Amino acid sequence: MTDTTHAGQAGIEYPPEAVPPPPPRRPGVSGTLRNSWRQLTSMRTALLLLFLLALAAVPGSLLPQRGLNAGKVQEFYAAHPTLAPLVDRLSGFNVFGAPWFAAIYLALFLSLAGCVLPRMWRQASGLRARPPAAPRHLRRLPSSATWAAVGDPVTVVDRYRSSLRGWRIDVRSEPDGSVALAGEKGFAKEAGNLLFHLSLLLLLVGVALGGLFGYKGNVLIKEGDAFSNTVAYYDTISPGRQFSPRQLAPFTVVLNDFRATYQPDGEPQTFGATVSYTPQPGVKQRAYDVRVNHPLQVDGAKLYLIGHGYALHFQVRGPDGKLAYDAAQPFLPRDASFASDGVVKVPDIPPGKDGKQRQLGFSGFFTPTTILGPKGLESGYPAARNPAVTLLAWQGDLGLDNGRPQSVYGLQTRGLHRVVDAAGKPATKTLRPGETLTLPGGAGAITFVGFSEFATFQITSDPGRQLALIAAILLIAGLLVSMRVRRRRIWLRVRLGNPSDGGRTVVEAGGLARNDPESFAEEFAGICARLGALPTAPDDGHQAAHDPATKEN
Amino acid sequence: MPVDLTLAHRSDTLLFLAVVVYSLAMLGFAAEFSFSRRAGVARALSRGELRRSRSPVRVGGGSADTELPQAPRTPPAGADVDTTGDHLGRLAVVLTGVAFALHAGSVVTRGLAAHRWPWGNMYEYSSMVALVATGAFLLLLTRERVRYLGAFVLLFVVLFLGLAGTVLYVPAGPLIPALQSYWIAIHVAAAITASGTFAVGAIITLLYLLRESYDRATAAGRRTRISSVGRLLPPAASLDRVAYRVHAFAFPLWTFAVVAGAIWAESAWGRYWGWDPKETWSFITWVIYAGYLHARATAGWRGRKAAMIALVGFTALTVDYYIVNIFLVGLHSYAGV
Numbered sequence: 001m002t003d004t005t006h007a008g009q010a011g012i013e014y015p016p017e018a019v020p021p022p023p024p025r026r027p028g029v030s031g032t033l034r035n036s037w038r039q040l041t042s043m044r045t046a047l048l049l050l051f052l053l054a055l056a057a058v059p060g061s062l063l064p065q066r067g068l069n070a071g072k073v074q075e076f077y078a079a080h081p082t083l084a085p086l087v088d089r090l091s092g093f094n095v096f097g098a099p100w101f102a103a104i105y106l107a108l109f110l111s112l113a114g115c116v117l118p119r120m121w122r123q124a125s126g127l128r129a130r131p132p133a134a135p136r137h138l139r140r141l142p143s144s145a146t147w148a149a150v151g152d153p154v155t156v157v158d159r160y161r162s163s164l165r166g167w168r169i170d171v172r173s174e175p176d177g178s179v180a181l182a183g184e185k186g187f188a189k190e191a192g193n194l195l196f197h198l199s200l201l202l203l204l205v206g207v208a209l210g211g212l213f214g215y216k217g218n219v220l221i222k223e224g225d226a227f228s229n230t231v232a233y234y235d236t237i238s239p240g241r242q243f244s245p246r247q248l249a250p251f252t253v254v255l256n257d258f259r260a261t262y263q264p265d266g267e268p269q270t271f272g273a274t275v276s277y278t279p280q281p282g283v284k285q286r287a288y289d290v291r292v293n294h295p296l297q298v299d300g301a302k303l304y305l306i307g308h309g310y311a312l313h314f315q316v317r318g319p320d321g322k323l324a325y326d327a328a329q330p331f332l333p334r335d336a337s338f339a340s341d342g343v344v345k346v347p348d349i350p351p352g353k354d355g356k357q358r359q360l361g362f363s364g365f366f367t368p369t370t371i372l373g374p375k376g377l378e379s380g381y382p383a384a385r386n387p388a389v390t391l392l393a394w395q396g397d398l399g400l401d402n403g404r405p406q407s408v409y410g411l412q413t414r415g416l417h418r419v420v421d422a423a424g425k426p427a428t429k430t431l432r433p434g435e436t437l438t439l440p441g442g443a444g445a446i447t448f449v450g451f452s453e454f455a456t457f458q459i460t461s462d463p464g465r466q467l468a469l470i471a472a473i474l475l476i477a478g479l480l481v482s483m484r485v486r487r488r489r490i491w492l493r494v495r496l497g498n499p500s501d502g503g504r505t506v507v508e509a510g511g512l513a514r515n516d517p518e519s520f521a522e523e524f525a526g527i528c529a530r531l532g533a534l535p536t537a538p539d540d541g542h543q544a545a546h547d548p549a550t551k552e553n
Numbered sequence: 554m555p556v557d558l559t560l561a562h563r564s565d566t567l568l569f570l571a572v573v574v575y576s577l578a579m580l581g582f583a584a585e586f587s588f589s590r591r592a593g594v595a596r597a598l599s600r601g602e603l604r605r606s607r608s609p610v611r612v613g614g615g616s617a618d619t620e621l622p623q624a625p626r627t628p629p630a631g632a633d634v635d636t637t638g639d640h641l642g643r644l645a646v647v648l649t650g651v652a653f654a655l656h657a658g659s660v661v662t663r664g665l666a667a668h669r670w671p672w673g674n675m676y677e678y679s680s681m682v683a684l685v686a687t688g689a690f691l692l693l694l695t696r697e698r699v700r701y702l703g704a705f706v707l708l709f710v711v712l713f714l715g716l717a718g719t720v721l722y723v724p725a726g727p728l729i730p731a732l733q734s735y736w737i738a739i740h741v742a743a744a745i746t747a748s749g750t751f752a753v754g755a756i757i758t759l760l761y762l763l764r765e766s767y768d769r770a771t772a773a774g775r776r777t778r779i780s781s782v783g784r785l786l787p788p789a790a791s792l793d794r795v796a797y798r799v800h801a802f803a804f805p806l807w808t809f810a811v812v813a814g815a816i817w818a819e820s821a822w823g824r825y826w827g828w829d830p831k832e833t834w835s836f837i838t839w840v841i842y843a844g845y846l847h848a849r850a851t852a853g854w855r856g857r858k859a860a861m862i863a864l865v866g867f868t869a870l871t872v873d874y875y876i877v878n879i880f881l882v883g884l885h886s887y888a889g890v
């Protein structure tokens with residue numbers, strides 16, 4: 001590798017720009033392939049692909065994304081019924097999983113590998129190479145100096161060699177009897193740059209591992225309830241492509257208590273969930289405090305607290321006066337003051353006198369701090385200072401037996417009608433804890449017994465996580481080294497002086513900065529001084545940056 | 554602990570005073586810049602630079618920087634240096650230091666008033682970014698002759714603080730739970746430092762582009778509207794070099810901020826990367842600045858084109874801050890106004 005092919009700031013050889021491409025002599029298949037490879041691994045292509053990548057990410061932030069918020073995608077469908085399917089076809093709602101997005105980053109990483117691997121090879125062989133021999137005219141270098149020394153050239157060079165710590169040194173004797181020392185520093189710059197780029201590849205591997213073998217799911221747990229880490233317990237689960245349910249660590253979690261505190265203006269202040277968990281069947285139960293920023297880790301899975309709300313305890317009696325329902329039902333918050341919506345479904349009602357079964361359903365609106373707003377009841381504060389639930393009663397077929405899945409948080413009103421009194425007024429009432437709504441016509445009664453809280457958790461497992469973290473750390477380390485290290489070369493030529501020099505030994509020194517040249521003149525002067533010499537007057541035009549204008553620390 | 558209202562009020566007053574002093578300093582720099590007779594010196598210097606610009610490098614190939622003219626030198630002895638301008642400039646530096654101290658006082662009292670790190674909402678974040686931008690400028694002053702930057706950096710600082718103190722202002726208060734983590738000290742501090750430094754980088758890059766088009770116009774014998782500013786600026790190569798140094802400092806910091814954010818996201822939300830709008834735009838910003846660093850090493854892209862990329866990067870950073878925080882809902886939304 002000869003120096004004259006170097007180009008660019010770090011003195012690295014960049015394939016197509018620095019070395020003019022060979023004339024297209026061989027138009028055969030292998031020649032075409034070779035040319036395409038050369039194109040792909042060129043700096044220009046890397047630049048282009050970087051831009052494409054940045055550009056391709058933009059729609060991912062502007063269009064609603066399924067993985068982030070499926071509801072927003074539905075809203076988009078409703079608002080733009082003609083445009084939405086087209087956007088969907090182009091993976092617009094899943095930009096970061098889109099084939100065209102993958103094509104861009106895969107091309108970029110292919111280019112990266114093609115560019116970095118040969119450079120690693122060169123770097124490795126460069127480690128053994130001798131620093132380049134001293135040029136004939138050291139005074140023509142950007143920085144140079146001449147001084148006199150005591151001793152014969154070999155001794156002088158030996159002395160200098162030992163005071164140039166941290167430099168790669170090579171000493172050669174020249175035909176005219178002088179001794180030349182070549183020194184080189186800053187190999188770490190290229191090494192750092194390579195480490196940076198290789199870490200990017202490693203990061204991609206880490207991300208891919210997570211995408212293939214990881215999973216992510218959500219569960220809602222009421223205070224006092226337990227959760228077992230099996231697919232059936234999850235409300236939603238999104239597994240990686242190679243995920244198998246057997247990967248789920250067999251732990252169970254019981255939510256003992258959930259607490260939330262709020263500032264006077266209703267902004268949340270602290271959340272915390274006290275849980276007991278069993279890492280594996282047969283192991284002793286342990287306690288843990290799950291908070292925001294403080295997940296529970298079990299067996300490679302992590303359990304995060306992501307939300308909370310109120311679970312309302314109701315008792316429902318049928319026309320026969322017997323208890324038909326006695327349970328707590330989570331109500332999902334609709335705003336920051338925890339006004340919440342929920343339903344109660346009571347399928348097990350005995351048939352009435354006419355022999356027809358009328359199942360009961362209630363849709364409810366819970367307000368932890370109930371106030372009367374301009375549009376009716378609303379919640380004034382997230383904590384339960386004045387809790388009340390407003391219920392509306394329904395009767396008929398809940399539709400639970402028709403095989404179609406339905407949400408536990410909503411009523412399917414197709415088979416239902418409102419329970420009304422003789423005057424045709426719907427049966428509705430706002431209940432405080434302990435109060436009862438008695439349905440007209442002896443249809444039954446519902447009692448709001450009390451309330452507790454629930455917490456929602458996200459459970460994730462990402463086997464690529466550690467690797468990605470290591471890659472990120474290496475990436476930053478490589479970057480810092482690459483951006484900070486300075487590459488320098490110096491040469492010293494020591495010869496016995498002519499009679500005109502007074503017969504003393506003469507040292508000629510020259511130096512060259514391969515990056516950050518503006519600070520070099522000073523460094524060079526420092527090196528010369530350390531070698532025990534006062535540099536001669538600056539060489540006009542070369543010994544340039546010697547004034548404070550380009551001072552640098 | 555409740556907010557200390559007296560301290561919070563003092564913080565607001567200090568910021569107001571800082572803006573006033575910043576404005577005075579800006580006027581000082583602007584006066585030095587425009588009234589001084591350095592124009593002649595600058596021209597002579599750039600001629601001198603061009604003479605020196607024949608590549609002096611014989612071995613090891615030309616580096617991007619040495620191929621270009623070098624930085625401005627101190628004016629040759631006996632040059633016609635305008636002392637009034639110089640005095641104004643020195644005064645402006647002192648004023649900037651005073652304003653910086655007032656500004657830092659405002660940030661510290663705000664933190665003490667709310668008993669937390671003073672970067673929990675857009676107002677506080679903006680104030681910190683402006684503080685870092687001024688700090689970066691003052692630091693640069695100790696290493697390079699960059700007083701010409703003063704008027705431009707402080708113009709940015711004053712406008713940015715003006716926007717923060719009016720539109721984005723919120724009274725001091727505690728943090729919401731999602732932000733209560735020591736990661737806020739690390740991740741947000743890194744993002745702030747990188748952003749403030751990128752801002753200074755963008756300003757220098759703009760000046761570089763100005764100077765560069767002035768040079769081209771002059772070479773073609775044309776006069777342009779920007780001539781009056783362009784001829785007062787240091788040589789393009791020097792601007793380009795300083796801009797690169799500033800970006801090269803900010804980029805690893807931004808990288809660190811993004812990585813620290815990912816680590817925090819992992820512990821707060823259960824995934825280290827989820828393409829939330831904030832994450833997406835931080836990524837876009839990072840990729841564009843990586844493109845800038847690449848462009849500087851790519852034949853045919855150095856100089857003007859690379860500078861444009863840096864400005865595109867800063868645009869992405871601005872989108873990341875204003876547009877994403879205010880208009881694009883995501884997990885980071887609470888970082889909002």
Ligand code: HEM
Pocket residue numbers: 008009010011012014041042043044046050108109111112113115116192193196197200478479482483840842843846847849850
């Ligand atoms: C994932 C895509 C890539 C990213 C994010 C990236 C990022 C960067 C960054 C930030 C730098 C400046 C820091 C340093 O010098 O270490 C850099 C430098 C460099 N990159 Fe990349 N790069 C990518 C792909 C590539 C590819 C495909 C090539 C080969 C064509 C390449 C070749 C280089 C070279 C030669 C330098 C040194 C430039 C100089 O001398 O200043 N990179 N890259």
